Amino acid sequence: MSDELELLRAANPVPAGEGPWRDRPLDATAERGLNRLLHGTRTRRARRRLVLRAEAAVLALVGVLAFTLSDAGSSPAVAAPAALVPHAGTAPVSLAELARRAQATARTAGPGDGPRRGSHLQSWYLSMQTGPDAASPVTVPEERITRWNADGSGSELVVATDPRHPGRPVIHDDNGRWTTVGDGEVLHRKTYPPGSGDGHRGLAARTKPPTDPAALRALLASLYGSGDTEHTASTTPQLLLALSSFRQEWTPGPRETAAIVRMLADTGGLRPAGAVTDRLGRRGQAYVHDGPDGGMNATRQMVILDPRTGQLLGTEITFTKDLPDFRITAGEVLSYEAWMP
Amino acid sequence: MSTDDAFAEAYRAHYWAVSRFVARRLDAPAHEVEEVVAEVFSIAWRRRTELPDTPLPWLYGVARNCLANTVRGLGRYRRLLHRLGNHEAAHGRQTVDSPDTERPGSWVHEALARLSAADQEVLRLTTWEELTVEELAVALGCGRSAAAMRLHRARRRLRAEIDRTRTTVSVRAGGDAHE
Numbered sequence: 384m385s386d387e388l389e390l391l392r393a394a395n396p397v398p399a400g401e402g403p404w405r406d407r408p409l410d411a412t413a414e415r416g417l418n419r420l421l422h423g424t425r426t427r428r429a430r431r432r433l434v435l436r437a438e439a440a441v442l443a444l445v446g447v448l449a450f451t452l453s454d455a456g457s458s459p460a461v462a463a464p465a466a467l468v469p470h471a472g473t474a475p476v477s478l479a480e481l482a483r484r485a486q487a488t489a490r491t492a493g494p495g496d497g498p499r500r501g502s503h504l505q506s507w508y509l510s511m512q513t514g515p516d517a518a519s520p521v522t523v524p525e526e527r528i529t530r531w532n533a534d535g536s537g538s539e540l541v542v543a544t545d546p547r548h549p550g551r552p553v554i555h556d557d558n559g560r561w562t563t564v565g566d567g568e569v570l571h572r573k574t575y576p577p578g579s580g581d582g583h584r585g586l587a588a589r590t591k592p593p594t595d596p597a598a599l600r601a602l603l604a605s606l607y608g609s610g611d612t613e614h615t616a617s618t619t620p621q622l623l624l625a626l627s628s629f630r631q632e633w634t635p636g637p638r639e640t641a642a643i644v645r646m647l648a649d650t651g652g653l654r655p656a657g658a659v660t661d662r663l664g665r666r667g668q669a670y671v672h673d674g675p676d677g678g679m680n681a682t683r684q685m686v687i688l689d690p691r692t693g694q695l696l697g698t699e700i701t702f703t704k705d706l707p708d709f710r711i712t713a714g715e716v717l718s719y720e721a722w723m724p
Numbered sequence: 725m726s727t728d729d730a731f732a733e734a735y736r737a738h739y740w741a742v743s744r745f746v747a748r749r750l751d752a753p754a755h756e757v758e759e760v761v762a763e764v765f766s767i768a769w770r771r772r773t774e775l776p777d778t779p780l781p782w783l784y785g786v787a788r789n790c791l792a793n794t795v796r797g798l799g800r801y802r803r804l805l806h807r808l809g810n811h812e813a814a815h816g817r818q819t820v821d822s823p824d825t826e827r828p829g830s831w832v833h834e835a836l837a838r839l840s841a842a843d844q845e846v847l848r849l850t851t852w853e854e855l856t857v858e859e860l861a862v863a864l865g866c867g868r869s870a871a872a873m874r875l876h877r878a879r880r881r882l883r884a885e886i887d888r889t890r891t892t893v894s895v896r897a898g899g900d901a902h903e
Contacts (some may be wrong), residue, residue, distance in 0.1 A: 387883045392851040394832040397744045403754055404743040413739050416762050420769045421732060571732075 403606065408529065408539060410607075410628045411720075415508055418525075464507055464524075466701045466716050467659045467685065469669050475655030476668050476690055478648035482641070485693025489594075489641035496636040498592050501530035501537070503554070503723040504631070505544060505663065507716070524662075525570060528554050529631070534577040541571040592629070594638040596645040603629055619652030619672040620684050627698055630722055637692065644693035653686065661687050663721050667696045673703060680704075682717060697721040731772040734779040735765055741780060741853070745787050748852055764790045781855055781862035788845070788863065835885035843878035850875055 399406050409417065507524040524544045531537040542554055590606075593599045600622070607625035626643065635643060647653055653670040661667050667687035676682045681704040687696040700717040725733070739761070746760045764787045768775070776782050836844055849855045849863055861871035 387879055387886055388847070388851050390832050390886060391836065391847055391882065392854075394830075394836075395748075395852045396833070397747045397852070399741070399744065404740055404747050404757075406740050409736060409739055412758060416765060417732060417735050417739075420735070420765060421728060571736075 407632075411506075411631050412628065414527075418508065464662065464716050464719060466714055467661065467669065467687075467699055467719075469657035469659050471657075473658035475657045477655055478644065478653060478670060481668065481688060481690065481693050482645040482648045484691060485637070485641040485644040488692045489637040492637040496638070498636045498639050499634045500632065501528070502631050502634050503528045504720055505723070506718070506720045508718040526554050527631075532577075535575075536577040537575040539571060539573045540569070543568040543570055592633050592635055592639045592642075594642050596642045596649060599639075599642045600646050600649075618676075619650055619674070620676045620682075622646075622650060622652075623672070623684050623686055623698060626686075626695070627720055630695060630720075634722075634724065635695070640693050640695065643695060644688060647686065647688075656685070658690070659687060661697050661721055662719060663696075663723070665696055666690065694724075695722055727772050727775070730775055730779075731769060734768075734775060734783065738780050738783055739765075742783050742787055745784055745853060746791060748848065749791055760787075760790060776862070778859070778862075781859035784849065784853060784855070784863040785865055831889050832886065835882060835889040838885050839878065839881055842874070843881055846871075846874045846878040847882055 397404055503526075505524055505526045525541055526544050527539070527541045529537070529539045540554060590602060593602060603622065603625040607628045633639070647670065652672050652674060654672075656669040656671045659667055659669045668690045670686050670688065672684040676684070681702055683701050683703045685699040685701070687698070688694065689696055697720050699719040702711050702713055702715050702717060705711065705713050742764055743757060743761050746764070747754075747757045750757055750760060752760075764783065767790060768783055768786050771786070774782070836847065839847070846860065846864070849860055853863075855863060857872045857875065858868055860875065861868045864871055864874070866874075
């Protein structure tokens with residue numbers, strides 16, 4: 384007869400190697416949480432109030448809001464980016480049309496154009512530095528590059544971007560050797576030797592992104608949704624959030640990109656808003672969701688796609704309402720992410 | 725290494741372990757688990773000067789207190805579910821159905837759920853979080869010998885419940901529960 388501890392061990396309902404809580408590098412939500420702690424302080428009571436309100440809310444959005452609201456007494460961030468504005472007079476491209484273009488690009492893709500594990504992004508999240516050491520709350524965008532190789536080796540590098548050169552990538556991949564430009568401060572750098580990838584190979588990493596839109600959506604719901612797919616994972620803000628987390632794990636190839644654009648087209652929750660120039664100076668098409676966000680209904684979600692290939696260039700969340708108690712004005716940016724190949 | 729660096733390192737190393745700790749104990753959807761985990765690290769951040777060299781058991785200790793507050797804040801129904809330790813409701817949620825959806829461990833969970841909350845926690849920490857007796861003491865905030873004694877007693881009581889459950893289940897299911 385088995386030892387009772389062995390029996391209990393075997394009945395572990397949340398094992399370390401699989402499921403949404405498996406071991407792996409931090410996802411976007413977790414990174415945001417760490418960033419908030421390292422660069423700001425919170426009051427527990429305000430947070431608790433929000434937790435109670437957040438029963439059915441979009442998770443990361445609420446996480447960010449929780450931080451924002453709890454710092455109501457502090458000054459607004461001085462380095463907040465301006466929201467992207469679609470160019471006037473440009474003809475919007477429908478998502479259905481862009482899905483066709485992405486599909487056409489995918490058809491010409493070769494076997495080597497597959498998805499790649501790892502990602503490269505520049506991001507900014509509303510954040511405020513408070514406390515005795517912070518005279519002036521400043522938020523600096525950060526750039527993050529993560530790579531995993533077939534032999535299980537990998538590396539992560541996180542750099543605070545040089546504020547004197549906004550919108551410029553600060554990490555350059557020089558034939559596999561990363562160099563940072565300017566005086567971008569290295570926030571985190573780690574190299575994993577061959578074989579160590581196993582410890583970071585969670586379900587998201589092991590699952591090659593599907594090229595079928597429905598399968599992709601199901602995967603996103605199972606990996607990042609709350610499980611209550613009927614009510615939460617199916618909302619556009621939740622889907623965009625899941626897409627953001629997914630994109631941090633994988634850099635999609637043309638076939639996966641086609642699936643992403645088709646999936647977004649099929650949601651029906653995004654309207655074309657015209658051409659924009661993103662924060663890295665790239666021309667993209669903006670698609671906007673300004674319906675319920677599952678939280679305070681005070682935000683607008685934007686996703687930016689390459690008008691030729693459908694490639695996911697970035698996301699942006701902005702406030703649509705004044706929140707005077709918290710010194711937030713409609714139109715201010717809550718977060719942005721700009722993805723690089 | 726500065727205190728902040730040590731905290732950041734502990735956060736990166738143990739974020740998912742703390743998430744699992746919470747997910748194992750809170751019958752709630754993923755975003756609520758994340759909220760509690762954020763709270764755990766928020767409290768840990770305020771107490772970061774206390775962070776020991778081996779931070780995980782200490783983080784579990786913070787998480788235990790945090791979870792207790794959270795559970796107290798949930799409604800009566802939730803508390804009841806939590807007390808029943810209904811892992812089916814909590815953990816059937818994320819996974820796609822697969823051939824092993826039938827959870828062979830559920831009768832072990834039933835046996836566990838009949839123990840006192842304190843016994844359950846000692847056993848969970850030892851098996852699911854895989855803590856040693858020394859680490860258990862840190863997580864429980866007691867001495868090593870007290871932790872060893874609590875584990876010893878909890879094991880004995882679990883053994884008795886398992887035997888009882890297996891007998892019942894095997895009679896009910898024609899002996900299928902036996903390995």
